[in-house]
Amino acid sequence: MTTTPRSPRLLLLSTALLAVAGIALLGMPHGQQPPAPATSPTTRATTDPPSAPSAPGRKPAVATAPSTTHTGSTPPVVESALPPHGEGVAGDRAIQRSLEAGWPADLPAADERELVTAGRALLRADATGVGREKWPTVFPDSGQEVVPAFATARFRIQAAIARRDGSPNKAVVHLVWAGMDRGGTFTDLRITDWHFTRTASTKGAATWTPQPRA
DSSP: OOOOOOOHHHHHHHHHHHHHHHHHHHHHOOOOOOOOOOOOOOOOOOOOOOOOOOOOOOOOOBOOOOOOOOOOSOOOOOOGGGGOOOOOOOGGGHHHHHHHHHOOSSOHHHHHHHHHHHHHHHHHHHHHHHTGGOTTTTTTTTSEEEOSSBOOOOOOOEEEEEEEOOSSSSEEEEEEEEBBBEEEEEEEEEEEEEEEEEETTTOOEEEEEOOOOO
């Protein structure tokens, strides 16, 4: 068996490559490691309040729970100005101021008073079942016995405002409220919206009519 002798040029090239690699390894400081990625000096920790059971958009015959969803029309509440959860009645004024500051008034004062009054009554009827018979178009099951979703004794509206909803003949009432559900869980800073349209009577007087939940 015979072997073909390697080319002197190939041997020379291999020797040069090995030498360069050895020099590079010797030139690297022993134990050197790449720097660790920088971390932010501060860390934001957020805690979510316990979520309360709700049933947005549903109207069962024997139990209801008003929706607490944040819609696109919900006013930008300044969170830093809100009182902590569980503050009680003492914190309600701060919530009202925050709503008013986040969304300036754009309705006549008389219209806003009418809308807020109606919105409060609708929310109370939806949450506790009290006064549903006044709104047969909104609560078609008002003639049936209703098991309240929230206890009347622990129900409280913390703040409310009324604003235009895209046109002069449409409005939305934003309500922040607190209550204890049937399971005994108390939650506050809940948000519910009620939408209204302005309709004219046969005598020409305009009134705000609540819209049924979708």
